[in-house]
Amino acid sequence: MHKSLSIYRRKLSHVCNLKPYKDTRWLMPNGNPTGLFVYNCVADQKVPVILSDPHIGTWYSCGPTVYDSAHIGHASCYVKLDIVQRILKSFFNIKLVTAMGITDIDDKIIKKGIETKTDFRTIAKQYEYEFWLDMSNLNIEKPSIITRVSEHIGSIEQFIKKIINSEMAYVTSDGSVYFDTSKFSSYGKLHKMQESGEPLDDFKKNKMDFALWKGKKPGEPSWPVSWGEGRPGWHIECSAMVSKVFGSQLDFHAGGVDLQFPHHENEEAQSCAFHNTLQWANYWIHVGHLHVKGDAKMSKSLRNTISISELLEKYSADTFRMACLMSNYRYPMEFSDQMMETAEQTLKNFKFFFKDVCVYVNNSNIQNGDYNDKLLDDLQKVEHQNLKFLKSDFDTASCINNLSNFISNTNKIIKADNNEYYPVPMILIADYVTTVLLNLGLTLKESKQDNVSGSIIDTLVDFRHTVRLNALTRKDKDLLNACDVVRDKLKAIKVQVNDSNQSSSWVYTR
Ligand SMILES: [Zn+2]
Incomplete structure (x- = not known):
């Protein structure tokens, strides 16, 4: 049997053998312990890292929305993820197959395109190019596979269609599709929540429901699909792209801690619905925020960002990486001279x-x-x-x-x-x-x-x-x-x- 197929078969069999870990909502995979322990937000404690083959792991990172230059908040997130990946590879002899998703269709990109009278695709290409240049200057290893939303509309359509057919999603009169959170009993396993979520609108059945697909709006780019026309929601893209690359189960899923909810919660819910499984991503790796000393949070909307090229004019990539190493990946980091x-x-x-x-x-x-x-x-x-x-x-x-x-x-x-x-x-x-x-x-x-x-x-x-x-x-x-x-x-x-x-x-x- 082809090696990758045999791995696949083992992965599928281990999904059926998940068992609860110390009374938590996290299910322990059946496989081989690597000796590592990692914090998992579902279990709210460190859990053992168990892989089907203890020397092979799959990893997906949510990548950037490419509408502006990356700042030092992105730098700390991706440098810290790079450090974690290197530890798995170099110190624990795990061959990692890594993928990263690039969000190249999004409200912010479309808005910038309209403002600058530029095609949204050109905006996305320009900032994606700049992103990889920044990553290379920070000595971050490029992922093995790069997936872009614009290149996966077909996979996303198929993914949504299957969830609609299983009646865990519904089409609304404006051509949007929402995930029905009331049909997924473990919704909220990543994030202990009271009823948050966007306010109930004319289309949603439940407050926590989220859009898998957004119906066409005038002046915005759209793609024809079997239930109408529109564009993908943000959360669905990662699930569809990961499933295309890695199948029904993923070892490590990573991103900034701000993605834990709702982005990763929604990814987990819709992927479990699609694959008819209880647990899709076994290990969530969330990187703590970077704050600039004195500021609450760095964000483009607050205009208090320092770009990666500005950072590297003042300090070397090695110095920044050393700062990241001296602050553990999971904790917030306060940036100061x-x-x-x-x-x-x-x-x-x-x-x-x-x-x-x-x-x-x-x-x-x-x-x-x-x-x-x-x-x-x-x-x-x-x-x-x-x-x-x-x-x-x-x-x-x-x-x-x-x-x-x-x-x-x-x-x-x-x-x-x-x-x-x-x-x-x-x-x-x-x-x-x-x-x-x-x-x-x-x-x-x-x-x-x-x-x-x-x-x-x-x-x-x-x-x-x-x-x-x-x-x-x-x-x-x-x-x-x-x-x-x-x-x-x-x-x-x-x-x-x-x-x-x-x-x-x-x-x-x-
Ligand atoms: Zn994602």
């Missing part, structure tokens, strides 16, 4: 450490190298602790904190004045820390231009180090002052020098 400076300093400490290790292991003044069992034990301990942190709802903040403490303790040995020399454990430690940071999506790169000026700075810092050691031995104050002047001048051009008696190292601070 202070937060970014802390992230920059943390990143700089790692870079200093790598340079210091490099200088330390290449030290030609010491004769006898040694293994250091304690250092190797510490390394093993840190590896074990970090896996434990990441297994528990992707706790990157504790992982980074643990690594920071580890390099700071290791640094004390590097900087000590006792001629102790442990090249092997030092290389293994630097290798491990580098691998973890790269696996979390940091690039740790300097630009090409920086590489050239880097060799010049290397030479200057080496020379200054020799002069400084001589001056220290001879207690030559004038020469020491001259060394300080060089250090301060370098600092002014964003090169920070870190002195010790063993060596001097440096990093760019921008």
Whole structure:
């Protein structure tokens, strides 16, 4: 049997074996535990991640509505999702097949098209192009599959038709189609609600009912379907596109926490109705909001947004990612210069450490190298602790904190004045820390231009180090002052020098 078909069959069989988890509304899939635990809003607690094949997972992210430039709220959402995906792939050996939906038909896009006298398709294409450019500048991996609403009208029509036929949706006199929430007993499982929802209008049977299809309005783009003419509602598009790609069951479904209700609630309801199943998405991954310090919430309508290109003019993508790593994905993040400076300093400490290790292991003044069992034990301990942190709802903040403490303790040995020399454990430690940071999506790169000026700075810092050691031995104050002047001048051009008696190292601070 073709491999993907065999996976499919296993997935279908496991849907029939769902059982409630500790008296919650979340149903535990039947499959193989991965050892990971992730918070799920349906269970309102961390639940075990169980996959049919523990090394294969399916993932769908709700993508942007492409009507304007993306801002740092989008950046934090997609960087954090990228981090979670990388953890699944690199630390837990799960091959992820990822898809993202692009909303390229929507009220806001149509409105912008009318305002700017531009075809709505051109607006969508322009901002989608810009979105992928921003994502690439943030070192976010592109999804394996990209689905656009405009390319899936046929799948959406078929999806809605099946729900109408099962009498869980109804067509109204204006050609719209609504999902009948009174026919779906688990409506509200993602979001414990009192009667919210849009007010009852002339067409809805129940207050919570939502539009699967919007009947044609004059001047708006529309598509002919068997029950009339119009365009898809927002929620239906993701369900139809996911079902086309992944079938009747999905492992991970992700987006910003603002999508939990009503968007994901509605997606789950209509997809369960379509596939006649009790649970469609097994794991909901919701990213906490980003607030700009002092502002309630950043949104385009409040005009308090910072675009991704504005962000990257001031800070590197690595610095922003470090800030995201230091705030766990699920929690709100308060954006401020202070937060970014802390992230920059943390990143700089790692870079200093790598340079210091490099200088330390290449030290030609010491004769006898040694293994250091304690250092190797510490390394093993840190590896074990970090896996434990990441297994528990992707706790990157504790992982980074643990690594920071580890390099700071290791640094004390590097900087000590006792001629102790442990090249092997030092290389293994630097290798491990580098691998973890790269696996979390940091690039740790300097630009090409920086590489050239880097060799010049290397030479200057080496020379200054020799002069400084001589001056220290001879207690030559004038020469020491001259060394300080060089250090301060370098600092002014964003090169920070870190002195010790063993060596001097440096990093760019921008
Ligand atoms: Zn969606």
